[in-house]
Amino acid sequence: MEIILVQWILLVFMVVGAIIAVEIKDLLSAVIAAGVVGFSLTVVFLLLQAPDVAIVQAGVEVITLIMLVAALAKTTREGIPTPWMSTGILLGLVFLLLFLGTFATGLTDLPPFGNPAINVTNYYFQHGVQDTGAINLVAAIILDYRGYDTLGEAIVLFTSALGVAAVLRGFKSKKGGKEE
Amino acid sequence: MKGMSLIVRTISRLIVAPILLFGIYIVLHGHLTPGGGFPGGVIIAAGIALLILSYGLKATTKKINYDTTKVLDSFGAFLFVAIASGAIALGYFFAPYLGLIAMGTPAQWFSAGGIPYYNIAIGIKVAGALAAMFIGLVIVIMMGEEE
Numbered sequence: 001m002e003i004i005l006v007q008w009i010l011l012v013f014m015v016v017g018a019i020i021a022v023e024i025k026d027l028l029s030a031v032i033a034a035g036v037v038g039f040s041l042t043v044v045f046l047l048l049q050a051p052d053v054a055i056v057q058a059g060v061e062v063i064t065l066i067m068l069v070a071a072l073a074k075t076t077r078e079g080i081p082t083p084w085m086s087t088g089i090l091l092g093l094v095f096l097l098l099f100l101g102t103f104a105t106g107l108t109d110l111p112p113f114g115n116p117a118i119n120v121t122n123y124y125f126q127h128g129v130q131d132t133g134a135i136n137l138v139a140a141i142i143l144d145y146r147g148y149d150t151l152g153e154a155i156v157l158f159t160s161a162l163g164v165a166a167v168l169r170g171f172k173s174k175k176g177g178k179e180e
Numbered sequence: 181m182k183g184m185s186l187i188v189r190t191i192s193r194l195i196v197a198p199i200l201l202f203g204i205y206i207v208l209h210g211h212l213t214p215g216g217g218f219p220g221g222v223i224i225a226a227g228i229a230l231l232i233l234s235y236g237l238k239a240t241t242k243k244i245n246y247d248t249t250k251v252l253d254s255f256g257a258f259l260f261v262a263i264a265s266g267a268i269a270l271g272y273f274f275a276p277y278l279g280l281i282a283m284g285t286p287a288q289w290f291s292a293g294g295i296p297y298y299n300i301a302i303g304i305k306v307a308g309a310l311a312a313m314f315i316g317l318v319i320v321i322m323m324g325e326e327e
Contacts, residue, residue, distance in 0.1 A: 051214035055206070059222035063310060066229055067317060074321050134211040134292035142216070143298045147264060150298075153218075154305055158257050161309040164316040165250060 003047050010047075014040045027079050031068045035061065052138045183236030192234035199227035207303035211292040217299040221306025228311045237318050246319065249312035256305025263297055 014037045021033035038061035045054035124137060124145065132140040142150050183189065203223035210216030232240045289296070 052216065052219070055215055055219040056222065059219055059226060062226055063222065063229060063314070066226075066233070067314070070317070070321065132292055132295060134295050136211050136213060136216075138214070139211045139216050139295055139299065140292070143211075143295045147298075150302070151260065151264065154257060154260055154302060157306060157309045158253065161250070161253050161312050164313045168246075168316045168319060 007044055007047055010040045010044050014044075025079055025081070027077050028069070028072055030079065031065065031072060034068070035065050038064070052136075183239065184234050188234045192230050196227050196231055199230065200224055203227060203303075203307070207299055208296065209289075210299035210303075211295045212289070217302025218306050220299075221303045221308075222310060224303070224307035225310030225314065228307075229314050232314065232318055237315070237322060244311070246312060246315045249308045249315060252304055252308030253312055254308075256301050256303070256308055259301035260298060260305060263294060263301060267294060 017033045017036035017040065021030045021037065024030050024033065038057065042054050042057045042061065045051075045057055124141060128137045128140045129135060132144045134140040134144070203220045203226075205220075206215035206223060207217055207220030210220065228240070228244060231243070
């Protein structure tokens, strides 16, 4: 019961942080508010007993924040003022209402929180250790049963590093020399 | 990036080695404890980012530079695909190489067949990719400073 209460507090914290991150004028404060959302999410993952995801979330959040703060240090802290209502925001709200309407009808058919909708998890729990020999079932799933998903994930990261390299190559050839 | 003050340098010199060691531990014990290749690689890349931020890019380049990280990224990706292709060639789907690498006793390090080796490949790949991206962005920032 206490854990559920902590989760509710963290969820409210995250929603408030997200609203502040979008609305505040100072961009450094916006980055810090985004960090609040990310680290609260880390604690929520930990409370939901998903330590693997929590470790990834914490690590990625740190690197993202460093990159955002470094970008702010080289540019400006002042955000571009946005009007509080425009055609785009109105369209977004209409789509949000439509989405929530369809989602609410579909939500009633889902099993309650904590009961998995996919029954294959039972197979993983019962046969995972005999099949793969890994006592960390998450590793067994992402590297054995769902190996192709991990391959795709690795390719996504490879492509993004390739994108940075491609952008940097343009910088280098413009300068003519190799940067140490 | 010029690097930071003496206090930051001293503290980061003390804690970078434990950070890298912890990242390697997370990679190597991915099949036993929470973690695995991706989180471990992210932690290693964060340690490298700490070095760059505290000591500056010039001093860090002596230890690890942009080309090294790119090679690590490509090598990790190649290793992962190579192990997976080997498994498929032997008739297993990403499988634990039954017969070739022993399954071992669960909860020992030498267990779970190919999974530790996949974790090592992904760890090298993720650490290289994230470090390459970070060093690349720092190089872009430094070029803006020079102009």
